[in-house]
Amino acid sequence: MTVLVMSNTEIQEIPPWIKRSSRLHRLVLKGCKELLSLPQLPSSLSEIDAENCESLERLDCSFLNQKIALNFPNCFKLNKEARDVIIQTSAYKVKILPGKEMPNYFNYQANGDSLVIKLNERPSPSTIIGKACILLVSKEEVQASKEKITLDHWIKQNSINVPCSRSLHNLFPALTEHLYIFAFEADVTSDELCLKFGVEGDEWMIKECGVHYLNTS
Structure with a gap:
């Protein structure tokens, strides 16, 4: 290389x-x-x-x-x-x-670490493809380090957690008021999906999250 x-x-x-x-x-x-x-x-x-x-x-x-x-x-x-x-x-x-706020490009947005996507039609078993974004901030009461942290995300549908492909991502460096953008795929059978995001440790929180829904296949 x-x-x-x-x-x-x-x-x-x-x-x-x-x-x-x-x-x-x-x-x-x-x-x-x-x-x-x-x-x-x-x-x-x-x-x-x-x-x-x-x-x-x-x-x-x-x-x-x-x-x-x-x-x-x-x-x-x-x-x-x-x-x-x-x-x-x-x-x-x-x-x-x-970034200090979620870009408009992400057409599904929410405060915090989860959001709901409502599809126009109830899909037959298929794969949803999209891009996700989180706004990472450090908690005021602690001094956040800039070491690598791990992000996990998954989809809940019909009260069942469904893993996404490439569900674990290493965020490095970990910085407050920064946007982290990544692709995801998941098999879906419901027209209402709840995406959840989580980061390890007590130093960090997800202030906002967003999804740009591409398509189902």
């Missing part, structure tokens, strides 16, 4: 030749505090780590690899267009970006 590490440098932009790097799989930009934008990137890219890119505002690109991991912790200056690109890209792997 080809990796390009440019961490902790004073670059303001990525060289344009990078889009021709067809063997590049991982781009590490941690701590590039002067970086303002990202150009079009090669479709071979499977991970971007832009943690603590404090000045990053624009993403002048789309992500062609639908299985890409997008990590933008503490990138608080991302503009709306950049945030939309990150949020709407496929969530095969967990995506991280700052």
Whole structure:
């Protein structure tokens, strides 16, 4: 795997030749505090780590690899267009970006760690496919660590818990007022589903959750 590490440098932009790097799989930009934008990137890219890119505002690109991991912790200056690109890209792997409220992209939303989805029709046994998002915050009375924590989620239908595929996710780094977005699938037989989310430990809580329902198959 080809990796390009440019961490902790004073670059303001990525060289344009990078889009021709067809063997590049991982781009590490941690701590590039002067970086303002990202150009079009090669479709071979499977991970971007832009943690603590404090000045990053624009993403002048789309992500062609639908299985890409997008990590933008503490990138608080991302503009709306950049945030939309990150949020709407496929969530095969967990995506991280700052956020204080649930984006409108998630058409089912609720405060707390659970929400109800009502389907238009009662499905025959089928698979529901969607993207989920949680807004993670630390509890005021404790000092939350930035270590990895585990997220679990499941669906309750007809009073029975139904596991989702890839039901366990590692959230790293764990940061308050950040959005964590991931894909899920589950077999359903009911037209009303309750999605539940949980994180380990006493330091964290899920302030809001949301789902972008894609389809059933």
